[in-house]
Amino acid sequence: MSEPLRASSQRVQEFLNGKGYDFTVRELASSTRTAQEAADSVGCSIAQIAKSIIFRNKADNTPVLVVASGANRVNTRKIEQAAGIKLGKADADFVRAEIGYAIGGVPPIAHIQKVTTFLDPDLQQHEVIWAAAGTPNSLFELKPADLALLTEGQWIDIAE
Known part of the structure; x- marks a missing residue:
């Protein structure tokens, strides 16, 4: 029998279930805090890790989420130009x-x-990707198209 999920991971699992997805949040013994640690933990390439980075919209102090491939560095100027925000x-x-x-x-x-979300098109190169699930050692597997549906995010070029 598996251990119950921690509260933060359980929130993610309940969100997924509530949206009709059967993705399973996995809490691991190893760290998934960095993209490299996450990739090592599940045995995928670093490019398959969908890392979530929160920025602050300077105009209204609201959060902005950028979901980037673990292999990429985020270029905030590209996002600012594409989205018209600072x-x-x-x-x-x-x-x-x-x-x-x-x-x-x-x-x-x-x-x-609700968070304004921008997605890295490089994630679309993969059949499956892995995303954080609420704790520094939890992940869930999904397809890039599902990421777009779940986040209502916009695909824009964000990589340096």
Whole structure:
């Protein structure tokens, strides 16, 4: 019998179930805090890790989520030009207060409020990808098309 999920991961699992998906949140013994650790933990390439990075919209102080391939660095200028917004850094307190999760386990879904979301098109090169599920050692597997549906995110070029 498996251990029950921690509360943060359980929120992600309930969100997925509520949307009619049968994806399974997996809590692992190893860390998934970084894209490389996540890839090593599930045996995939780093490019298959969908890392969630929270920024702050400078105009209205709302969160902006960027879901990037683990192999890519995010170019905020590209996002700003494509979306017509100015991005600022989001510290740990902002992320927890506005998203509901701690940095290192931020999922692309199940936030405490609706979040403007931008998706890295490089994720579409893969049959399956892995995303954080609420803790620094939990993930779930999904397809890039499902990521777009679940997040209502916009695919834009975000990589450096």
